[in-house]
Amino acid sequence: RSVFQSMVAVNKIGRKKRISEKKVKKEDVEGNDGSSTVNTGDAHKCLKYSLSSSFTCERHLFLKADASNENALLIGNVPSYLDLDVVKGFLSEFVKTSIDGVFPLRSNATGNRFDAGQLTIRVVFSSRLGVEQALAKAESVGSFVAEKYGPFDDTTTIQAQMAAYQSRIADADSLMKEVEEYMSAHDEEAAAANRAARKRRKVADEDGWITVTKGSRTSAPESKKMREDEPLNYQDEKRKQKKVDVAFYNFQIKESKMRHLNELRSKFEEDKKRVAMAKAARKFRP
Numbered sequence: 005r006s007v008f009q010s011m012v013a014v015n016k017i018g019r020k021k022r023i024s025e026k027k028v029k030k031e032d033v034e035g036n037d038g039s040s041t042v043n044t045g046d047a048h049k050c051l052k053y054s055l056s057s058s059f060t061c062e063r064h065l066f067l068k069a070d071a072s073n074e075n076a077l078l079i080g081n082v083p084s085y086l087d088l089d090v091v092k093g094f095l096s097e098f099v100k101t102s103i104d105g106v107f108p109l110r111s112n113a114t115g116n117r118f119d120a121g122q123l124t125i126r127v128v129f130s131s132r133l134g135v136e137q138a139l140a141k142a143e144s145v146g147s148f149v150a151e152k153y154g155p156f157d158d159t160t161t162i163q164a165q166m167a168a169y170q171s172r173i174a175d176a177d178s179l180m181k182e183v184e185e186y187m188s189a190h191d192e193e194a195a196a197a198n199r200a201a202r203k204r205r206k207v208a209d210e211d212g213w214i215t216v217t218k219g220s221r222t223s224a225p226e227s228k229k230m231r232e233d234e235p236l237n238y239q240d241e242k243r244k245q246k247k248v249d250v251a252f253y254n255f256q257i258k259e260s261k262m263r264h265l266n267e268l269r270s271k272f273e274e275d276k277k278r279v280a281m282a283k284a285a286r287k288f289r290p
Contacts, residue, residue, distance in 0.1 A: 050065070053094060056151040066080040077095075079127060087154045087156055090154040090156065092106050097148065099129070099138050101130055101137060105128045110123070
């Protein structure tokens with residue numbers, strides 16, 4: 005019997021608690037003067053809208069009172085491509101209180117970017133009455149069409165990807181212009197480097213030495229060396245083919261050999277003198 009009595013008591017307490025909660029909710033909805041009010045502390049409302057006549061799918065904005073400012077309203081699930089003036093136009097249709105400003109708060113995109121993802125914005129009214137009116141009428145109005153209140157980017161994902169791909173492809177004229185600019189800049193850099201290298205070849209270092217590189221070597225035509233006592237027409241006469249008599253007798257062969265030996269001896273002596281003169285005239289040139 006005691007267990008049964010305790011269960012009955014618990015049921016009575018629960019029933020009284022539910023009745024009291026209903027009274028509290030009714031007091032929140034109806035004010036003292038009979039006017040309709042809303043408990044803005046935890047109320048979440050949905051505002052229906054569509055983008056345009058081409059995109060008629062029903063979308064929703066989530067409305068909630070801002071706990072940090074009694075005159076402000078938080079609106080979530082706002083697409084980044086939807087202009088803030090469009091949201092302001094939605095609210096102006098059924099809220100008579102003036103709006104002081106619309107400000108973006110955060111985004112669910114990477115890096116909290118406001119140009120991507122879904123945004124949460126704050127709408128500040130001139131008084132608390134604007135927040136109450138927005139929450140009270142949000143679900144009973146609509147659906148609004150966004151294109152009537154301001155511009156928005158209606159580019160679909162596939163269209164955006166196609167446009168991004170096309171933008172990466174350069175036409176032939178711009179590509180040729182870019183190549184010519186690059187080559188001209190490269191030629192100017194190469195010419196400047198060559199000029200600087202030529203200047204460095206002529207400048208001596210601290211010790212007075214000049215570095216000789218492969219590029220600094222200059223080729224000049226080889227000059228002909230002549231003896232002082234040699235006539236000018238000697239080389240021309242030397243080029244002419246001399247007529248050689250064929251020796252017929254033995255003494256002629258012997259004489260021709262002797263002449264050849266004498267010529268070799270004289271040529272050797274001349275070469276020896278020339279080498280001695282060159283050694284005497286040699287100078288050290290680093």
